[in-house]
Amino acid sequence: MNNADQQFPVLRRSGAGVLEEILPLLPVNIRRLIICLDLSLKEKIEEIRIRQGKPLSLILSAGDILISREGRPARQVSEAYLVTQVDMEGLIHLLSGSSLYALEEELRTGFITLPGGHRAGITGKAVLEGGKVKTLKNLSCCNIRVSREVFGAASEVLPQIIDKKCSGIYHTLLVSPPRCGKTTILRDLIRQVSTGDPAYGIPGLTVGLVDERSEIAGCYRGIPQRDIGIRTDVLDGCPKAEGMMMLLRSMGPQVIATDEIGRREDADALEEVLNAGVKILTTAHGSSLADLAERPVLSNLIRTKIFERIIILGRSRGVGTIEDIIDGKSFRSLGVKK
Amino acid sequence: MIKLLGSAMVVAASGLGGIAVAGGYSRRPKELRSIRSALQMLETEISYGATHLQEALSLVAERCDKNVAYIFNRTAAELSARTGSTAAQAWEKSINGYYRESALKAQDLSILRNLGSSLGISDREDQIKHLRLAMEQIGNESFRAEEEAARNVKLWSYLGFLSGFLVVIVLY
Numbered sequence: 001m002n003n004a005d006q007q008f009p010v011l012r013r014s015g016a017g018v019l020e021e022i023l024p025l026l027p028v029n030i031r032r033l034i035i036c037l038d039l040s041l042k043e044k045i046e047e048i049r050i051r052q053g054k055p056l057s058l059i060l061s062a063g064d065i066l067i068s069r070e071g072r073p074a075r076q077v078s079e080a081y082l083v084t085q086v087d088m089e090g091l092i093h094l095l096s097g098s099s100l101y102a103l104e105e106e107l108r109t110g111f112i113t114l115p116g117g118h119r120a121g122i123t124g125k126a127v128l129e130g131g132k133v134k135t136l137k138n139l140s141c142c143n144i145r146v147s148r149e150v151f152g153a154a155s156e157v158l159p160q161i162i163d164k165k166c167s168g169i170y171h172t173l174l175v176s177p178p179r180c181g182k183t184t185i186l187r188d189l190i191r192q193v194s195t196g197d198p199a200y201g202i203p204g205l206t207v208g209l210v211d212e213r214s215e216i217a218g219c220y221r222g223i224p225q226r227d228i229g230i231r232t233d234v235l236d237g238c239p240k241a242e243g244m245m246m247l248l249r250s251m252g253p254q255v256i257a258t259d260e261i262g263r264r265e266d267a268d269a270l271e272e273v274l275n276a277g278v279k280i281l282t283t284a285h286g287s288s289l290a291d292l293a294e295r296p297v298l299s300n301l302i303r304t305k306i307f308e309r310i311i312i313l314g315r316s317r318g319v320g321t322i323e324d325i326i327d328g329k330s331f332r333s334l335g336v337k338k
Numbered sequence: 339m340i341k342l343l344g345s346a347m348v349v350a351a352s353g354l355g356g357i358a359v360a361g362g363y364s365r366r367p368k369e370l371r372s373i374r375s376a377l378q379m380l381e382t383e384i385s386y387g388a389t390h391l392q393e394a395l396s397l398v399a400e401r402c403d404k405n406v407a408y409i410f411n412r413t414a415a416e417l418s419a420r421t422g423s424t425a426a427q428a429w430e431k432s433i434n435g436y437y438r439e440s441a442l443k444a445q446d447l448s449i450l451r452n453l454g455s456s457l458g459i460s461d462r463e464d465q466i467k468h469l470r471l472a473m474e475q476i477g478n479e480s481f482r483a484e485e486e487a488a489r490n491v492k493l494w495s496y497l498g499f500l501s502g503f504l505v506v507i508v509l510y
Contacts, residue, residue, distance in 0.1 A: 024420040031422065089459070090424055098417060098425030098458030099391040101384055101465045127461075135461050 018146055019045065021116035025144075027090030030056060033081055036071025046179070048144040052088040055080030061319060092139050095120050107136045109213075109237075117147045117218020117225035147218055149226050153181065153320055154188035160325050160334060161189075161309045162202050169193055169205070169255060171274070171306060171328070174283040175292060176313035181320030182283045183259060185313065187216050187226060189281060190257050194229025207232040207281075208253030210243030216259060241265035244273055257281040267297045274306060288312060289326065305329050345510065349502035356498015360491040365441035367487050370480035372403035373450070374473050376410065381469040384462065391425055391458045392417040409436045409450075429454035449475045 019042055023031050026048075033056065034042070047059035055066045055077060068074035069081045095112055096103050106112045111121045124139035161172045172189075176182040196204030209232055211217045217224035219236040228234065233251045235243045240258050247253055256273050258266075261282050273280055286292045289310065293299045301307065307328040314323040325334045376398050383394035392414050399410035409432045416428035423431075433450045436442075453472040456464070 024422070026422075028422040090422065093424035093426075093459060094420075094422065096458070097390050097392060098428075099389075099394075100459055101462040102388040102390050104388075104461055137460070 018116070018118075018148055022048070022114070022118055022144060022146060025091075025094045025114060025120075027087045027094065029081075029087055030083070030091070033067050033069075033071040034058075037067070037073075041065075041073070045146055047146065050083050050088070050091060050142045050144070052083055052085060052140040054083060056083055088140065088142075091142060092122075095122075095142070104135050108133050110136075111213075113214040113218060113220055114144075115220045115225065117149075117214075117220065119145045119147065119213075119215065119218075121145070147215070147226075148184065150181075150184050150188065150320070151191075151227075152188065154185045154192055156322055157185060157189060157311055157325070158192055158197070158202075159200055160311070162200055163308075164201060167201060167203055169202070169279050169281070170308035171280045172282070172309045172311065173280075173301075173307040173328070174311050174313060175286045175288075176283070177287045178285065179319070180313045180315050182313055183215050185320055186257065186259055186281070186283055187228060190216065190232060191227050191229040193255060193281070194231040196231075204229070204231050205254040205279075206252065207255045207257055208244075208247035208251050208278075209234045210238055210240050210247065210256070210258040211236050212238060212240050212243065212258070212260075216257070241269035244269040248273060248276055248278065253278055255279045255281055259283045260285060261301075262295065262297055264297055267301055270301065270306065280307070287314065289331070302328070309334075341510070345506040348505050349499060352502035352505065353495075353499040356494045356496070356501075359498070360494035362441045363483075363487040363490040363494070366443065366446075367480050367483040369405060369440055369442060370446065370476050370483055372406040373409075374476045374480060376402035376406050377453075377469055377473050377476070380410075381466060381473070384465050384469070388462065406436070408439075409433055412436075425458040426454045426456075429457055443479075446476070446479055449479070 019034070023034065026034065030050065034048070041060065044060040044062070045058050046061060049057045049059065055074070057064050057066050066074040066077065066080040068079040074080040092100065095114065103112055107122065110123070111119050113119055121143040122136065122139050123141045124136040127134045127137055161170050163170050174182055174186055190207055190209060193202065193205050194207040196202055207229060209217060209228065211219065211234055214236055216226070217228050217234045217236065218226045219234060222236060224234055233247065233253065235247060238246065240261065241263070244256055244258065247256055256278050259282060261267070261270065261284055270280060284292060284298055289302070292302055302310070305328055310326040310328050311322060312324040312326070314321050316323060326332070327334055379398045379401060380394060383389045383397060387394070389397065395410045395414035399407045399414060402410065412432035412435060413425070413428045416423055416431060417425060430451065433447060433454065437447050449472055453468060456468045
């Protein structure tokens with residue numbers, strides 16, 4: 001691994017450079033418009049939304065904008081560039097590498113993971129077989145989510161979750177509303193925990209990662225596209241509960257990481273993991289402890305004091321702000337540096 | 339003496355001309371057969387391996403008859419360049435390039451072109467259907483081309499020499 005990256009946490013793959021990975025996958029017309037945009041805008045792109053017959057729109061950290069036919073933010077809807085059928089067909093060709101037949105499994109889940117770990121959500125007409133979605137056809141809407149890897153995003157959190165007594169980590173739950181950097185912080189935590197950092201007194205731990213939605217490791221054809229540390233085994237696209245059990249049985253992890261728990265079977269699997277003495281690193285949707293208490297599965301997990309550290313994220317001071325760190329046993333805030 | 343030499347040259351020239359035309363007739367069924375078997379390989383890659391198109395095309399190019407490898411090689415190269423061209427466009431370019439150098443006829447080209455327009459953009463069953471259809475059409479063309487070749491190869495090779503002799507006799 002690159003030593004310089006570990007000593008000086010830097011923002012990597014975060015500026016407009018990331019777009020270079022996505023641009024070749026866009027049809028020529030749309031690519032040209034996005035290249036024309038100001039650099040300051042390009043840096044902030046979080047999602048590119050392409051809907052057939054509708055204006056081309058970009059989601060930035062501050063909200064969404066439409067793109068005009070000249071490649072500038074459009075002030076009115078009438079100025080916006082309308083996505084044509086040819087664009088849409090070209091997009092599908094490029095996203096799938098002209099191999100839609102090889103992506104039947106991915107289409108069933110509704111998204112394709114792209115090289116670089118970015119994701120394209122796709123909708124169209126569902127083709128059913130025996131009441132279940134077999135594949136999609138007449139694809140008409142696409143949402144490309146730019147995945148940004150922020151090295152050092154978890155540096156603030158890491159010292160709080162290290163258990164000095166057993167040179168391991170605490171059972172940790174990251175709580176955040178959508179699009180507040182939950183996955184980014186989880187990914188960086190996994191990277192740091194798995195690689196280890198003598199400065200924090202943490203040796204590298206074997207991490208088993210169940211990446212149900214291919215968001216954390218961003219696997220492209222099974223190979224992680226994100227840096228998730230040197231001791232991480234990834235189970236890509238596997239249902240969480242089943243995946244946790246598989247990892248537990250086969251890979252002997254010291255830490256099991258996964259994201260967005262919330263279903264009954266997830267909780268059961270977590271209990272199993274706990275009994276095996278493996279540490280848990282996971283996330284949940286929500287904006288506060290009170291929020292979680294309203295959801296039966298999660299409130300149960302919290303009441304039984306499974307998690308030793310609960311970290312609340314928000315965007316009060318930008319994406320990925322750590323709002324609070326709570327001790328899961330006493331429910332007292334451990335305080336955050338403002 | 340010069341007359342004799344001249345007549346020999348006339349006969350040789352028209353004879354070779356005839357053989358060249360005959361060669362065209364016998365090349366076409368051979369090419370069609372090669373294309374058909376290459377498409378068969380492509381179908382196997384797509385149906386059993388679910389191999390990505392670019393990879394599948396490269397694999398086929400390696401294994402198929404050298405005279406048609408160009409089509410698959412060039413399409414794969416075009417796709418890997420990620421210039422924004424779709425599989426249909428890449429395929430179109432390659433078959434046009436191939437067509438110029440080949441003995442194929444316009445109807446063969448249009449079968450390949452039809453196949454290209456559906457290449458890679460539908461599910462597996464659909465891809466197989468399109469490939470089978472193209473293979474069957476090419477099979478038919480190849481059958482007809484062979485019949486045609488059987489008739490014409492002899493005809494043209496004789497015709498070349500005989501017309502050469504005729505010219506010589508008339509002029510002598």
